[in-house]
Structures are given as C-alpha cells and as structure tokens.
Amino acid sequence: MLNRNITRSIFNCVLAFIFLLSFNKEVMVKANKETLTQHHYRTCSGMYSKEDWSGKVDPFISFNLKKFNSENENDSGVIVAIFDFQDFEHIGIELPDGEIYYICDEFAVDSGLCTSEQLDQYLIQDVVYDPFTGTNRTLAHPIMTFSQKNLGLHDSKYPITKTGYYCIATVSKYESTEYKAVVNFRNAYGKLAGAEINKLPLYGLLAIAYVVAMALYSFAFWKHKHELLPLQKYILAFFVFLTAETIFIWAYYDIKNEKGDSPGIKVYMVFLSILTAGKVSFSFFLLLIIALGYGIVFPKLNKTLMRRCQIYACVSYVLTVAFLIQSYLQDPEKTSYLLLITLIPMALSLFAYYYMILRSMTKTVIYLKEQRQIVKMGMYQKVLTIIYASLLIILAGLLVSSFIYVGTNSIDMVEQHWRTRFFYTDFWPTLVYFGVFVTLSFIWRPTSTSYMLASSQQLPTDPENVADFDLDDLQSLGEVADADLRHDDDDLDLNFSEEEHETDEQNKPAKQPTA
Incomplete structure (x- = not known):
C-alpha cells in the first residue's frame, strides 16, 4: 500500500x-513581413503608434506585389483592403437574400451598392449594426482599398496614427488567378512584430x-x-x-x-x-x-x-x-x-x-x-x-x-x-x-x-x-x-x-x- x-x-x-x-x-x-497568396489571402498584426512606442520612422503598412499570373485579359488585378480589425464588419454589404457581397463589380454598380469610380475595390459601409452591443457602429479608422496588377510596391502606404490591430485582405475576381504579395507591418521602433x-x-x-x-x-x-x-x-x-x-x-x-x-x-x-x-x-x-x-x-x-x-x-x-x-x-x-x-x-x-x-x-x-x-x-x-x-x-x-x-x-x-x-x-x-x-x-x-x-x-x-x-x-x-x-x-x-x-x-x- x-x-x-x-x-x-x-x-x-x-x-x-x-x-x-x-x-x-x-x-x-512572428515577422513584421507577411506573404499573401491566392490561398493565404489575409493576415493581421498589432501596430503601435509613434506616440505609444517611439522610433525613427512613422509606422505604416505597405503592399508589394511580387507575382501576378492571370489567364483573363480583363482581370483588374489583386483587390486589397487595409483596415483596423475593429472595422471588419464594415467590409461587404448584405444583399436582400442574406448573402454578403464584398467586391464592387458591374453587378454591384447596377445594384446601386457602389459607383463606377469604386470598381475593383472592396465594398465599404460607413455605418453597420453591431450585434454584440445592439447599436450602430461607425468606422474607427479609414479603410484603404485598391486593386493592383503591376508588380512592385503600391504607391500609397496605410499610415498608423493609433495603436491597434490591423489587417489586410486580398482577393481576385477569378479563381485561376495566381499571385504573391509581401505585406510590411512597419512599426516606428524597428522590424519586430x-x-x-x-x-x-x-x-x-x-x-x-x-x-x-x-x-x-x-x-x-x-x-x-x-x-x-x-x-x-x-x-x-x-x-x-x-x-x-x-x-x-x-x-x-x-x-x-x-x-x-x-x-x-x-x-x-x-x-x-x-x-x-x-x-x-x-x-x-x-x-x-x-x-x-x-x-x-x-x-x-x-x-x-x-x-x-x-x-x-x-x-x-x-x-x-x-x-x-x-x-x-x-x-x-x-x-x-x-x-x-x-x-x-x-x-x-x-x-x-x-x-x-x-x-x-x-x-x-x-x-x-x-x-x-x-x-x-x-x-x-x-x-x-x-x-x-x-x-x-x-x-x-x-x-x-x-x-x-x-x-x-x-x-x-x-x-x-x-x-x-x-x-x-x-x-x-x-x-x-x-x-x-x-x-x-x-x-x-x-x-x-x-x-x-x-x-x-x-x-x-x-x-x-x-x-x-x-x-x-x-x-x-x-x-x-x-x-x-x-x-x-x-x-x-x-x-x-x-x-x-x-x-x-x-x-x-x-x-x-x-x-
């Protein structure tokens, strides 16, 4: 015993x-640079404002397209959205049948969901209903959306003015499209995430x-x-x-x-x-x-x-x-x-x-x-x-x-x-x-x-x-x-x-x- x-x-x-x-x-x-493809098409990372964690540069998020192959000549490229995670519910618009539509294309323009100037971008709602709080929510930060077909660094960078958790989402109109891009979550203090x-x-x-x-x-x-x-x-x-x-x-x-x-x-x-x-x-x-x-x-x-x-x-x-x-x-x-x-x-x-x-x-x-x-x-x-x-x-x-x-x-x-x-x-x-x-x-x-x-x-x-x-x-x-x-x-x-x-x-x- x-x-x-x-x-x-x-x-x-x-x-x-x-x-x-x-x-x-x-x-x-976790590196501050992330690779996105047609299979791994979104990623998120925490970002500090320069006031919260100082450094030599102003913090930003950049998008660099490294590879793009499409069999369709009308393919406008990779559609990108950079946003604060708090605002993810603002991306996409719910249709009458309950389906959520995310991309501004000809159908969305004809349906009045977006304008022709917004073609090949994500659909963004300024005000949405928050089921967690039971109230309407407005955008916490601006959402940057664009499409890119040419290889290289995108002209604009998303500036980080407030500490938060930021995401980038990508999509292509055609399933056969292949692409590869590098996203740089650059904080002011250096290159750590x-x-x-x-x-x-x-x-x-x-x-x-x-x-x-x-x-x-x-x-x-x-x-x-x-x-x-x-x-x-x-x-x-x-x-x-x-x-x-x-x-x-x-x-x-x-x-x-x-x-x-x-x-x-x-x-x-x-x-x-x-x-x-x-x-x-x-x-x-x-x-x-x-x-x-x-x-x-x-x-x-x-x-x-x-x-x-x-x-x-x-x-x-x-x-x-x-x-x-x-x-x-x-x-x-x-x-x-x-x-x-x-x-x-x-x-x-x-x-x-x-x-x-x-x-x-x-x-x-x-x-x-x-x-x-x-x-x-x-x-x-x-x-x-x-x-x-x-x-x-x-x-x-x-x-x-x-x-x-x-x-x-x-x-x-x-x-x-x-x-x-x-x-x-x-x-x-x-x-x-x-x-x-x-x-x-x-x-x-x-x-x-x-x-x-x-x-x-x-x-x-x-x-x-x-x-x-x-x-x-x-x-x-x-x-x-x-x-x-x-x-x-x-x-x-x-x-x-x-x-x-x-x-x-x-x-x-x-x-x-x-x-």
Missing part, C-alpha cells in the same frame, strides 16, 4: 514537471534575474568550495548555461528588431534551437540524477550508471536538436509527414526519460522511508512540493487565460489582448521554469552541512529519535569530513567525469536505484 501511494504521488509530480517543460517553448518570432516587441525588455529583465540568481549561488559555491558535491557543480554549470541562453534570446530579439529577416537571423535561430534542446535534455538529466539520489542519498553514483545517464542525455539532446532544426526549416504553410522522422524518436526519448525518472524516484523515496532518513526525505518532499506547485500555477494560468478569452467578445479579445497574448502563450511558462529551477538550486545549494549530509550512511535504531539522529550525525561526521577535504583539493574544478576513489566495502552505501 505504501509503495502504491508513493508511486502515484511521484507519477503526478514527474508528469507536472514534464508538462512544465513542454510549455516552456523555444523562441518563435507589434505582438513581439514586449519580449525584448522582458527577456532582458529575465537575463538580469538569472545573473543575480547565479551570482548568489556562485557565492555559496565559492564560500563552501571545499565542501562541494558533484551535483552542485552540475547545477552551477547549468546556471551558467541558462543565463547565457537567456542573454542569447534577448540578443536575438534585439538583432531581429534592427536587421529584420536575413540569412544570418535564420542561422541564429538554428543556434538557439541547439540551446533550447540542451535546456530540455539537461533539465531531464538533472531530474534523473536527483531521482537516483545523486548528491544527497548517495554522494556519488556508480560510474557505469552515471555514464549511462550522460550517454542517454546526449542521445536525447541530438534527437531534440534534429527535431527543432527540421521544424524551423520546414515551411509553416505546408503540411509534411517528414517531420515525424525526427518527432517520433524525440517523443520516445522523452517518454523513456519520464519512465526512468518515475522508476528511480519511486525507489529512492521508498528507500529513504524504509531507512528513516528524515532530513534527506524532507529534501525530496520539498522537490515534490515544488513540482506540485508548478503544476497548480500552470493550471491556474490556463484557467486565467481561458477566462480572459471567454469573458470578452471576439472583437474585444483581439483588440485588447494582442499586446499581451505572448505572455499567456509562451512567456509565463518560462517564468515558472525560472522559479522552479532557482528554488531547486536553493534546496541543493552548497552549505556547511550538505557535504556531511551526503556522507552520512549510518542508520538510526531508535524510531523515536529519528529526527535527532540526522542532526547529531552531521556533527559527528565533521571531523571525518574535514579529513576527507584535505584530500579533495580538486572539488572546485567543474569536472563531471565521475572518476572516483575506491571505498571500503563496509563503508559502501546501500544499493543504488537503477535508471
């Missing part, structure tokens, strides 16, 4: 941690937070440099990696904002995918060796076991890198089953990680309960509490996001939340990951007792004095630990090779769990 309850608890906690990692998405940036610009300062602040947390951990690392556990070296190395990764992400947004899309940016994205794969793989690796009792339950793992963990981490890393690079290079507008070539192996490797973590942590927790090692058991209970808390935060975040979207109508949702939508979709899990990692590193930080706690292999014989045993035992091990430290001058070296000194048979710890 005890084993079953422990297994169920560990199952939920590890599932929560993996759920957290799956939400911690890699960097995905309006929905992405807030990530630039936020990732900068997150990088500073990582630097501060790493500095505090490094101080404890230096202060107890003669009392270090190998696990604490792994944590410091991962701290350095996470700090560097966050700085690289911030730099990516800064470069993207200045340079826009370029071959160098695509190479940089591949580089970031490699870092993201390392973050995912090493997070699972750390959780696995902690689940095996590395550093606290057992000062060092069996050399063969540690090598297996490291090799599997490398394999998982390679599979994750392959998947991320392939997903970045694949055209997002085309569906291809070739992505499964890397997706399936990566998913299987993460599932295997999940199984090994579950199995190992279950054995370790059961071992600590059986041996009544209360202090060590308390540390693992804190880990489980942290993972449970992260799950609750994730669920709460999903509920809050759902209430925000459900509680407003579609127009208000887009208009009010395009600036903060990135936070609900991919940034707040990054903050949760930061909080979980910093908290776990605080629990496993170097202290004056952590080394002696890991060295303790004695077992209490009196159940009533279990709590007193661990603390007294730490003091009794002080002299032994000091003697060991005189022969351990290389502790400060971040060497993860696990080359160990042989110990006497009688001092060996109990059998370690296997991954």
Whole structure:
C-alpha cells in the first residue's frame, strides 16, 4: 500500500514537471513581413503608434506585389483592403437574400451598392449594426482599398496614427488567378512584430534575474568550495548555461528588431534551437540524477550508471536538436509527414526519460522511508512540493487565460489582448521554469552541512529519535569530513567525469536505484 501511494504521488509530480517543460517553448518570432497568396489571402498584426512606442520612422503598412499570373485579359488585378480589425464588419454589404457581397463589380454598380469610380475595390459601409452591443457602429479608422496588377510596391502606404490591430485582405475576381504579395507591418521602433516587441525588455529583465540568481549561488559555491558535491557543480554549470541562453534570446530579439529577416537571423535561430534542446535534455538529466539520489542519498553514483545517464542525455539532446532544426526549416504553410522522422524518436526519448525518472524516484523515496532518513526525505518532499506547485500555477494560468478569452467578445479579445497574448502563450511558462529551477538550486545549494549530509550512511535504531539522529550525525561526521577535504583539493574544478576513489566495502552505501 505504501509503495502504491508513493508511486502515484511521484507519477503526478514527474508528469507536472514534464508538462512544465513542454510549455516552456523555444523562441518563435512572428515577422513584421507577411506573404499573401491566392490561398493565404489575409493576415493581421498589432501596430503601435509613434506616440505609444517611439522610433525613427512613422509606422505604416505597405503592399508589394511580387507575382501576378492571370489567364483573363480583363482581370483588374489583386483587390486589397487595409483596415483596423475593429472595422471588419464594415467590409461587404448584405444583399436582400442574406448573402454578403464584398467586391464592387458591374453587378454591384447596377445594384446601386457602389459607383463606377469604386470598381475593383472592396465594398465599404460607413455605418453597420453591431450585434454584440445592439447599436450602430461607425468606422474607427479609414479603410484603404485598391486593386493592383503591376508588380512592385503600391504607391500609397496605410499610415498608423493609433495603436491597434490591423489587417489586410486580398482577393481576385477569378479563381485561376495566381499571385504573391509581401505585406510590411512597419512599426516606428524597428522590424519586430507589434505582438513581439514586449519580449525584448522582458527577456532582458529575465537575463538580469538569472545573473543575480547565479551570482548568489556562485557565492555559496565559492564560500563552501571545499565542501562541494558533484551535483552542485552540475547545477552551477547549468546556471551558467541558462543565463547565457537567456542573454542569447534577448540578443536575438534585439538583432531581429534592427536587421529584420536575413540569412544570418535564420542561422541564429538554428543556434538557439541547439540551446533550447540542451535546456530540455539537461533539465531531464538533472531530474534523473536527483531521482537516483545523486548528491544527497548517495554522494556519488556508480560510474557505469552515471555514464549511462550522460550517454542517454546526449542521445536525447541530438534527437531534440534534429527535431527543432527540421521544424524551423520546414515551411509553416505546408503540411509534411517528414517531420515525424525526427518527432517520433524525440517523443520516445522523452517518454523513456519520464519512465526512468518515475522508476528511480519511486525507489529512492521508498528507500529513504524504509531507512528513516528524515532530513534527506524532507529534501525530496520539498522537490515534490515544488513540482506540485508548478503544476497548480500552470493550471491556474490556463484557467486565467481561458477566462480572459471567454469573458470578452471576439472583437474585444483581439483588440485588447494582442499586446499581451505572448505572455499567456509562451512567456509565463518560462517564468515558472525560472522559479522552479532557482528554488531547486536553493534546496541543493552548497552549505556547511550538505557535504556531511551526503556522507552520512549510518542508520538510526531508535524510531523515536529519528529526527535527532540526522542532526547529531552531521556533527559527528565533521571531523571525518574535514579529513576527507584535505584530500579533495580538486572539488572546485567543474569536472563531471565521475572518476572516483575506491571505498571500503563496509563503508559502501546501500544499493543504488537503477535508471
């Protein structure tokens, strides 16, 4: 019964941690330039006015026709409308039979829906009935509509005088017409999309937070440099990696904002995918060796076991890198089953990680309960509490996001939340990951007792004095630990090779769990 309850608890906690990692998405940036075709014929983007987010240029939306092929000589070209999303109901006129007519053609002119000067443009109504409010609505901003057949940049640009969510829609009279156009949503501050610009300062602040947390951990690392556990070296190395990764992400947004899309940016994205794969793989690796009792339950793992963990981490890393690079290079507008070539192996490797973590942590927790090692058991209970808390935060975040979207109508949702939508979709899990990692590193930080706690292999014989045993035992091990430290001058070296000194048979710890 005890084993079953422990297994169920560990199952939920590890599932929560993996759920957290799956939400911690890699960097995905929406470009300020969008491509439109006869199949993908409309797009929208948030735009800031120059007063709300200053910059070197006046913000605008431009249309550049790159390709146009039509078999009909009378084809007037691509018909375009640029408008504020609030005004989408003003486009098109409802006919008596209930059908909505969108284009001003000969039929529309004969029906009195438009004039001959408006031929080959979208039909626009200045006043429409709003079913959400039950009132008539007028245009929030002017709608720019035109048709273009000649290749090149359109003569006029749509000026952005007020912050909002703006769209562009295209259509052709004939289904056989093929076209391709590039729309530039140019903000004053640079070339990042309006929905992405807030990530630039936020990732900068997150990088500073990582630097501060790493500095505090490094101080404890230096202060107890003669009392270090190998696990604490792994944590410091991962701290350095996470700090560097966050700085690289911030730099990516800064470069993207200045340079826009370029071959160098695509190479940089591949580089970031490699870092993201390392973050995912090493997070699972750390959780696995902690689940095996590395550093606290057992000062060092069996050399063969540690090598297996490291090799599997490398394999998982390679599979994750392959998947991320392939997903970045694949055209997002085309569906291809070739992505499964890397997706399936990566998913299987993460599932295997999940199984090994579950199995190992279950054995370790059961071992600590059986041996009544209360202090060590308390540390693992804190880990489980942290993972449970992260799950609750994730669920709460999903509920809050759902209430925000459900509680407003579609127009208000887009208009009010395009600036903060990135936070609900991919940034707040990054903050949760930061909080979980910093908290776990605080629990496993170097202290004056952590080394002696890991060295303790004695077992209490009196159940009533279990709590007193661990603390007294730490003091009794002080002299032994000091003697060991005189022969351990290389502790400060971040060497993860696990080359160990042989110990006497009688001092060996109990059998370690296997991954």
